[in-house]
Amino acid sequence: MNRLAALALTAALAVTLTACGDSREVGSVGVDWTGNDISIDAVADPEVAGVTCHLAYFNRSFIDRLQQGNWFEDPSYSALDCSVTGPITIGDINTRPGGEEIFKEGRSLIWKSLRVSRIYDQANNSLIYLAHAREIQQGSGKMSLSVIPLNTEQVTWSNGAPVAR
16 A cells, blocks of 8 residues: 555656646856855746746755754745747737736745746736746745736737737
8 A cells, every 4th residue: 555655646646747847957156155156047938939937046954944944945035037049939828817827836845936927918918928927825026027018029829819808
């Protein structure tokens, strides 16, 4: 029975990690002697081909965790910049004002996650990408924003462009 439980836990973990989005570390910069790093990931939007976001975030070292006493949490700070990396093809995106989440990564054991959401601004014909921390307790005001204007690019909508509201 223990073997079956371990197998189920491993499968659930693999599915969870796969569902976190298309993330790939492209660089890491050491920021101090204790081993703290700033990591940079390339995040592809699964519904918008031709747009890549680069997300930078802080990774605490073992020494820093030992000194601070907070073992299970990384800071919420992040930076985001998105750019056009090829022809833009927009698939089935959510065009409601709240947009949709395209990336999620845990930043603590259970309380905090770093997320990237995409919002379509129809009035300005732009895609807005917002990186923010989601914390269960007290929320978080730490965020970063990047905008891709669509009127300067050749854009193909797989399901047709949204109708003006």
